Amino acid sequence: MERRDFVANLGITLALACTAGLAACGGGGSDNPNPNPAPPGGGNARLSVNLNNELMAVGDAKISGGVILIRTGSGNTSADFAALSSICTHQGCTVSAYNKTSGLIECNAPCGHGSRYATSGAVNTGPAANPLTRYTVTVSGNILTVS
Ligand code: FES
Numbered sequence: 001m002e003r004r005d006f007v008a009n010l011g012i013t014l015a016l017a018c019t020a021g022l023a024a025c026g027g028g029g030s031d032n033p034n035p036n037p038a039p040p041g042g043g044n045a046r047l048s049v050n051l052n053n054e055l056m057a058v059g060d061a062k063i064s065g066g067v068i069l070i071r072t073g074s075g076n077t078s079a080d081f082a083a084l085s086s087i088c089t090h091q092g093c094t095v096s097a098y099n100k101t102s103g104l105i106e107c108n109a110p111c112g113h114g115s116r117y118a119t120s121g122a123v124n125t126g127p128a129a130n131p132l133t134r135y136t137v138t139v140s141g142n143i144l145t146v147s
Pocket of ligand 1: 088089090091092093107108111112113114115126127128
């Protein structure tokens with residue numbers, strides 16, 4: 001193979017490799033077009049909880065799968081729970097806790113900056129300016145599902 005042929009073949013090979021590489025990466029794009037994506041696996045459930053052994057007392061909370069789930073009442077109906085996105089609307093940190101004493105969801109250090117939210121999702125204290133997204137709670141028997 002002559003040097004000229006080798007260089008031409010090398011160029012074609014590199015062009016094909018680059019094209020395949022860009023396709024695999026999806027061509028770039030936005031950072032996070034949906035901050036509250038549906039859960040993996042194709043179902044609608046973001047979180048499921050067995051009420052026989054979790055969230056048994058008023059004020060109990062669980063943060064998992066992008067959700068903060070709080071027991072706000074003593075019954076086992078959807079009205080006895082609040083489910084919200086656990087992603088703080090300020091800068092995207094996961095909220096750190098539900099404070100039973102204050103009744104507020106907290107976004108604290110080391111990631112957060114002190115924002116507080118009511119169980120409705122409304123901002124109580126900034127710097128966050130926008131509410132947390134509310135999710136739907138369904139209770140069937142002892143199984144609670146957030147969607
Ligand atoms: S990320 Fe929650 S207060 Fe800044």
